[in-house]
Amino acid sequence: MNPWPFVAAAYAAAILLTAALLAWAFVSMRRAEASADAMKRTDRAPSADAEGQER
Amino acid sequence: MHAFANPARFLRLARPASSWLLLIGLAFAIAGMGAGLMLTPPDYLQGETVRILYIHVPSAWLGMGGWLGIAAASISQLVWRHPLAALAARAVAPAGATFTAICLITGSIWGRPTWGTWWEWDGRLTSMLILFFLYLGYIALSSAERERGGEGRISAIYGLVGAINLPIIHYSVLWWRTLHQGQSISISGGSSIDNSMLWPLPLSLVGFACLFGAAVLMRMRAELAEAKVEARLRRMEAE
Numbered sequence: 001m002n003p004w005p006f007v008a009a010a011y012a013a014a015i016l017l018t019a020a021l022l023a024w025a026f027v028s029m030r031r032a033e034a035s036a037d038a039m040k041r042t043d044r045a046p047s048a049d050a051e052g053q054e055r
Numbered sequence: 056m057h058a059f060a061n062p063a064r065f066l067r068l069a070r071p072a073s074s075w076l077l078l079i080g081l082a083f084a085i086a087g088m089g090a091g092l093m094l095t096p097p098d099y100l101q102g103e104t105v106r107i108l109y110i111h112v113p114s115a116w117l118g119m120g121g122w123l124g125i126a127a128a129s130i131s132q133l134v135w136r137h138p139l140a141a142l143a144a145r146a147v148a149p150a151g152a153t154f155t156a157i158c159l160i161t162g163s164i165w166g167r168p169t170w171g172t173w174w175e176w177d178g179r180l181t182s183m184l185i186l187f188f189l190y191l192g193y194i195a196l197s198s199a200e201r202e203r204g205g206e207g208r209i210s211a212i213y214g215l216v217g218a219i220n221l222p223i224i225h226y227s228v229l230w231w232r233t234l235h236q237g238q239s240i241s242i243s244g245g246s247s248i249d250n251s252m253l254w255p256l257p258l259s260l261v262g263f264a265c266l267f268g269a270a271v272l273m274r275m276r277a278e279l280a281e282a283k284v285e286a287r288l289r290r291m292e293a294e
Binding site for chain 1: 073077084088092102103104106107110111114149150153156157160161164165167168263266269270273274276277278280281283284287
């Protein structure tokens with residue numbers, strides 16, 4: 001039995017699953033941090049407008 | 056550990072650490088796998104299939120280490136009420152499940168040319184499969200608890216109870232001597248594998264451990280940002 005297809009399949013599975021985990025963790029982190037930053041910006045904007053109106 | 060109870064302080068460390076762990080992990084994992092594939096000799100008995108060792112063993116250790124992390128975070132949450140403990144345990148679970156799945160898949164692929172079978176209900180294989188199902192259960196339970204606004208105490212108890220499986224996995228090759236080989240690498244007692252074949256293993260272990268850490272830190276950052284947005288939305292609804 002040729003062992004190389006088994007070795008290649010094992011390495012491919014390990015690399016693909018690890019890459020999928022890292023990609024999912026990275027994308028979910030970027031998305032969550034972007035929405036938190038956007039919310040922070042919208043929080044600041046009305047208060048800046050209010051300060052402008054007071055002046 | 057309590058120094059990182061403050062999320063802002065934790066994030067100051069986690070932001071650069073996640074990038075560094077990712078880069079170091081990639082470098083070591085590629086070096087370890089490359090050396091394992093190209094620079095080591097084949098085994099006298101198993102031939103070229105022994106090269107699966109460099110991904111199978113680190114993934115098995117990280118799968119078990121992940122649950123140990125969940126158990127430690129669960130103790131920290133239940134005893135000291137550490138504010139980031141539940142979040143850390145939730146972040147570890149997908150990474151632990153992924154590495155346990157890698158261990159099961161690569162072990163099955165290794166088993167076909169070595170043992171002549173893809174799967175056997177052997178003590179080590181079955182206890183590892185149970186660990187994978189425990190991870191899936193933890194992910195489902197902690198998500199459900201979080202959606203209901205719980206503190207994660209039920210998940211923490213589940214995490215501690217699930218840790219009973221770890222010594223079962225470790226000693227399974229001694230208690231039920233069936234198909235899986237006995238322990239060949241021990242922290243205290245050295246290794247039965249020749250050094251000419253063993254040396255890439257620490258490289259791939261460090262590499263995959265750093266990638267595991269990077270995935271956990273990125274998930275923790277995501278959960279903290281999601282919690283911030285949810286808290287803001289709740290305040291807006293209350294106003």
